[in-house]
Amino acid sequence: MNAVLEGNGSSLQQLRGDYRARKEQLLAGLRTTGSSTRGIGKLLKDLAGLADGLLRTLWDQAGFPASFALVAVGGYGRGELFPHSDVDVLVLMPDGTHADGDDDLKQKLEAFIGSCWDAGLEIGSSVRTVGECVAQAQADVTVQTSLLESRVIAGDRKLYAMFWRAFKDTLDPSAFFIAKTLEMRQRHNKYENTPYALEPNCKESPGGLRDLQVILWVAKAADLGRSWDELARKGLATAFEARQIKRNEALLNLIRAKLHVLANRREDRLVFDLQTAVAESFGYSNVTKPNGKIVTRASEQLMKRFYWAAKAVDQLNQILLLNIEERLNPSTHAPRPINERFFEKAGMIDVASDDLYEKNPHAILETFLLYQTTVGVKGLSARTLRALYNARDVMDAKFRDDPVNHNTFRAILMQPRGITHAMRLMNQTSVLGRYLWVFRRIVGQMQHDLFHVYTVDQHILMVLRNVRRFFIPEHAHEYPFCSQLAAGWDKPYVLYIAALFHDIAKGRGGDHSELGAKEVRHFCKQHGIEKEDCALIEFLVRQHLAMSHIAQKADLGDPDVIKAFAQRVGNERYLTALYLLTVADIRGTSPKVWNAWKGKLLEDLYRYTLRVLGGRAPDPGADVEARKREALVQLQLYALPFEAHKKLWDSLDIGYFMRHDASDIAWHTRHVSRHVGSGKTIVRARMSPVGEGLQILVYTPDQTDLFARICGYFDQAGFSILDAKIHTATNGYALDTFQVVTSMLPDHYRELVSMVESELAATLQAAGPLPPPGRGRVSRRVRSFPIAPRVDLRPDEKAQHWLLTVSASDRVGLLYSIARVLAKHKLNLQLAKVTTLGERVEDTFLIDGPELQQNRRQIEIETELLETLGA
Numbered sequence: 088m089n090a091v092l093e094g095n096g097s098s099l100q101q102l103r104g105d106y107r108a109r110k111e112q113l114l115a116g117l118r119t120t121g122s123s124t125r126g127i128g129k130l131l132k133d134l135a136g137l138a139d140g141l142l143r144t145l146w147d148q149a150g151f152p153a154s155f156a157l158v159a160v161g162g163y164g165r166g167e168l169f170p171h172s173d174v175d176v177l178v179l180m181p182d183g184t185h186a187d188g189d190d191d192l193k194q195k196l197e198a199f200i201g202s203c204w205d206a207g208l209e210i211g212s213s214v215r216t217v218g219e220c221v222a223q224a225q226a227d228v229t230v231q232t233s234l235l236e237s238r239v240i241a242g243d244r245k246l247y248a249m250f251w252r253a254f255k256d257t258l259d260p261s262a263f264f265i266a267k268t269l270e271m272r273q274r275h276n277k278y279e280n281t282p283y284a285l286e287p288n289c290k291e292s293p294g295g296l297r298d299l300q301v302i303l304w305v306a307k308a309a310d311l312g313r314s315w316d317e318l319a320r321k322g323l324a325t326a327f328e329a330r331q332i333k334r335n336e337a338l339l340n341l342i343r344a345k346l347h348v349l350a351n352r353r354e355d356r357l358v359f360d361l362q363t364a365v366a367e368s369f370g371y372s373n374v375t376k377p378n379g380k381i382v383t384r385a386s387e388q389l390m391k392r393f394y395w396a397a398k399a400v401d402q403l404n405q406i407l408l409l410n411i412e413e414r415l416n417p418s419t420h421a422p423r424p425i426n427e428r429f430f431e432k433a434g435m436i437d438v439a440s441d442d443l444y445e446k447n448p449h450a451i452l453e454t455f456l457l458y459q460t461t462v463g464v465k466g467l468s469a470r471t472l473r474a475l476y477n478a479r480d481v482m483d484a485k486f487r488d489d490p491v492n493h494n495t496f497r498a499i500l501m502q503p504r505g506i507t508h509a510m511r512l513m514n515q516t517s518v519l520g521r522y523l524w525v526f527r528r529i530v531g532q533m534q535h536d537l538f539h540v541y542t543v544d545q546h547i548l549m550v551l552r553n554v555r556r557f558f559i560p561e562h563a564h565e566y567p568f569c570s571q572l573a574a575g576w577d578k579p580y581v582l583y584i585a586a587l588f589h590d591i592a593k594g595r596g597g598d599h600s601e602l603g604a605k606e607v608r609h610f611c612k613q614h615g616i617e618k619e620d621c622a623l624i625e626f627l628v629r630q631h632l633a634m635s636h637i638a639q640k641a642d643l644g645d646p647d648v649i650k651a652f653a654q655r656v657g658n659e660r661y662l663t664a665l666y667l668l669t670v671a672d673i674r675g676t677s678p679k680v681w682n683a684w685k686g687k688l689l690e691d692l693y694r695y696t697l698r699v700l701g702g703r704a705p706d707p708g709a710d711v712e713a714r715k716r717e718a719l720v721q722l723q724l725y726a727l728p729f730e731a732h733k734k735l736w737d738s739l740d741i742g743y744f745m746r747h748d749a750s751d752i753a754w755h756t757r758h759v760s761r762h763v764g765s766g767k768t769i770v771r772a773r774m775s776p777v778g779e780g781l782q783i784l785v786y787t788p789d790q791t792d793l794f795a796r797i798c799g800y801f802d803q804a805g806f807s808i809l810d811a812k813i814h815t816a817t818n819g820y821a822l823d824t825f826q827v828v829t830s831m832l833p834d835h836y837r838e839l840v841s842m843v844e845s846e847l848a849a850t851l852q853a854a855g856p857l858p859p860p861g862r863g864r865v866s867r868r869v870r871s872f873p874i875a876p877r878v879d880l881r882p883d884e885k886a887q888h889w890l891l892t893v894s895a896s897d898r899v900g901l902l903y904s905i906a907r908v909l910a911k912h913k914l915n916l917q918l919a920k921v922t923t924l925g926e927r928v929e930d931t932f933l934i935d936g937p938e939l940q941q942n943r944r945q946i947e948i949e950t951e952l953l954e955t956l957g958a
Contacts, residue, residue: 124337135168149199156242164236170347173211260309282397283542294397362386394531409469435468444478452495459505482521553671585627604629644746683778717749738816780828792910811919876956895956
C-alpha cells in the first residue's frame with residue numbers, strides 16, 4: 088500500500104481512499120477483543136509509516152525547491168502515530184528564504200497543506216528556516232522539545248543535518264532538564280498529583296505516557312540514550328527497569344490507541360462513557376453473583392490495571408530522572424552520612440548499599456522515619472527508590488509481623504511533622520500497601536458513588552492530609568474552628584490512624600465501617616496502641632459516617648435528635664474527634680462536595696451536642712427564651728416600634744424558634760412584622776450569612792402547592808436549594824427560609840437579590856396549574872454509573888409526621904419534580920433537608936397529610952416518586 092501511496096500519478100481522491108482503506112486495515116485489530124500489548128508498538132510505527140508514504144507523494148507533487156526538506160516533529164517525529172493524533176510537520180527552508188515575499192512559494196505551501204487535509208491527514212504544520220528554528224527553540228522549550236524528536240521525511244537531508252547540528256549546539260542539557268521537570272511538576276499539579284483520578288488522562292496524568300516521554304527527551308538532549316535499552320546499557324536503568332517500562336508503556340499505548348478508535352476522535356481521557364467499551368475490547372466482563380448483582384465491573388478491572396501501570400511509571404520516572412540529574416550535575420551530589428545505613432545526597436536520602444533492604448529489612452520503614460526527621464531532606468534518591476522497588480518481595484508476612492517494624496511504623500505515625508508526605512511516599516513506593524496488607528486491597532479501587540472523585544487509597548490519604556492540616560498553624564485560616572479544637576488535642580496520631588482506616592474495608596461487601604473497625608482493632612493491638620486510644624480509634628472508624636448523616640438529614644431543632652446523638656458519642660473527647668474526622672472526610676471526597684452550609688450544620692450539631700454532654704439537658708423553653716432575647720437585642724439596631732415583634736411571634740410555635748437561630752429570627756421579624764395577616768406575599772433575600780449563595784425568606788398565605796411553586800421558580804432561575812426550613816404559623820401563613828446557590832452569582836449581588844425578590848413574589852401570586860418540570864439532562868458520570876432510585880416513607884418516632892427519604896442521581900429540576908408529587912397529594916411539608924453529594928442527591932422531607940393514613944395512597948405516592956426519580 089505504501090507503494091501505491093507514493094505513486095506520483097495518483098489523484099488526491101485516490102490517495103485519500105487508499106490511505107483510509109490501509110489505515111482501517113491497520114486499526115481493525117484494535118476493535119477486536121484482546122488485551123495483548125505485543126503488537127501495539129509495531130502498529131504505531133506502521134501508522135506513522137503510512138503517513139510518511141502519503142506525505143512523500145504529496146511533497147513530490149507540490150514542486151518545492153530541492154533545497155527544502157519536510158521534517159516530522161513531535162510525537163510523529165518519534166516514528167509513532169496514534170489513530171487520531173495530529174501529523175505534525177515542519178517545512179524546513181534554507182536561511183535567507185522568505186515565504187512571505189514570494190507569492191509562488193506561498194501558493195505552493197498553501198496548496199501542499201491543503202492537499203494534506205484533502206488526502207485525509209490531520210496535519211499540524213509550521214514553516215521555518217534553519218535560523219528561525221534555532222531562534223524559536225532557544226525562546227520556547229515547547230518548540231525545543233518538538234524539534235528534539237524531529238526526523239526528515241522528504242527533501243534535502245543535508246539541510247536537515249545542518250539544522251540538527253545548529254540546534255544541538257544551542258541546546259543546554261541542564262537548562263532543558265530543569266525546564267522539562269518544572270513543566271512536568273506543573274502538569275502534575277493540574278491533575279492533583281495523582282494518577283488515581285476516576286477519569287485519568289492516559290497521556291498527561293501523573294504516571295501517563297508523557298512522563299515516559301520526558302525521560303527520553305532529557306536523556307536525548309544530554310546524549311545519554313534514545314531508547315530504554317540504551318538507557319539500560321549506559322547504567323541509567325537496570326535491565327529489569329527497562330523491561331518494566333516497556334511493558335507498562337505498551338499497556339498505556341494500547342489503552343490510548345483503543346480510546347482513539349472507540350471514540351472515533353482524539354481522546355486521551357479514560358472518561359466514564361468509554362471505560363466500559365475499552366474494558367470490553369480488552370476482554371473484561373462484569374463479575375456477577377448468581378442473582379445477577381455485579382460484584383466487579385469490567386471497567387473496574389481495566390482501571391485497576393491502568394492504575395497499577397501508572398503507579399509503576401510514576402516510580403520509574405522518578406528513578407530515571409534522578410539518575411539523569413546526577414549525571415548532569417555530579418558535583419552537587421556529594422554524600423553526607425546520616426547513619427551507617429543512609430547518606431544524605433543533594434537533599435535526598437541515599438542507601439549506603441544497593442542491597443541494604445535485602446540484608447536489613449528493618450531499614451525499609453526506617454527510610455521513611457528518616458525522611459520525616461532529617462532536616463533538609465526533600466525526597467529519596469534514585470538509588471533508594473530503585474532499592475525499594477527491588478525489595479518488594481522482602482516485605483512479606485514475616486516483615487509485617489515483625490515487632491521492630493511495628494515500633495517504627497508507630498513512630499512514623501507519632502512524629503510531629505511530615506506524616507502526610509511520609510504516607511504518600513510510602514504509598515507511591517508500594518511500601519504502605521505491602522506493610523498494611525489491608526491497604527493494598529484498596530489501592531487503585533474505584534468508587535462508584537458519584538461523589539468521590541478519587542480512588543479509595545487516594546481518598547484516604549486526602550482525608551489524612553486534611554486532618555493533619557488542622558494541626559498546622561499555617562492552615563488555621565482554612566477551618567478556624569477545627570484548628571481551634573485541634574490546638575487542644577493531645578494525641579494527633581489517634582486521628583491519623585482513624586483516617587487511615589476509616590474506608591479501608593471498602594469493596595469487600597458488607598458494612599465497611601464495621602469491617603474497618605475490626606481491622607483497626609487488630610492494628611492497634613499489634614502496634615501497641617494504648618487501650619483507651621484503641622477504643623476511641625475503633626469508635627471513630629465504626630461511626631465515621633454518623634455525624635454527617637445526622638447533620639444533613641435530621642432535624643437539629645429537635646432536642647431528642649441531639650440527646651440521642653450525645654448518647655451515641657458519650658463524651659466530649661469522642662465528639663471532638665468525630666467532628667474533626669467528619670469534616671476531613673467530607674472535604675476529602677471531592678472539591679465540589681464541601682460547602683459552607685454543610686460546615687454550619689456540622690458545627691451546629693457539635694455545639695448542641697457539646698452542651699448536652701456538659702451536663703445541661705436540652706430545655707426547649709429556656710433555649711427559646713434565650714434566642715428571643717438575643718433576637719430582640721439585634722432588633723434594637725433597627726429602631727422598630729415597641730413590641731413590633733409581638734404579633735408575629737405570637738403566631739409562631741416553639742418549633743419555629745428551635746429551628747432558627749437568633750439572627751434569622753431577627754431578620755424575619757424585621758421584614759415581616761408589619762405585614763402579619765395582611766394577605767401580602769413578602770419575599771426577601773440576602774447574601775447567605777454562612778457562606779456562598781443567598782438566604783431567601785418567603786412569607787405568604789399557605790397553600791398546598793407552595794413548596795412546589797417555590798422549587799419551580801428556583802429551578803427555572805438556575806438556583807440549587809441547599810436547605811429549606813418550612814414553617815406554618817397559627818394564622819395560616821407560611822414562613823419559609825431557603826439556602827440557595829447559583830453558579831451565576833455576580834460581583835454586584837444587589838441586582839440578583841432584587842430580581843429574586845420581585846420574580847419569586849410574582850410567581851407565588853400568579854394563579855394557575857403548576858408548570859411541567861423541565862427535562863434536565865444528566866451528566867456523563869450519571870449515565871455511566873446510574874444510581875437505582877430509592878424512596879423510603881415511614882412515620883417518625885413520635886408518629887405525628889412522616890419521614891420521606893429519597894436517593895437518586897442528580898439532575899436539573901429533580902427537586903421540583905418531587906415537590907409536584909407532594910403537592911398533587913396535598914401533603915404538607917414541615918422540613919426539607921436537601922443533600923447533594925456530587926452527582927447524587929439524598930433528600931429528607933418531614934411531611935404530613937390525610938393521604939398518608941391510607942396504605943393504598945402511601946403506595947401510590949411512593950410509586951409516583953420512584954417514577955419521578957427514575958425519569
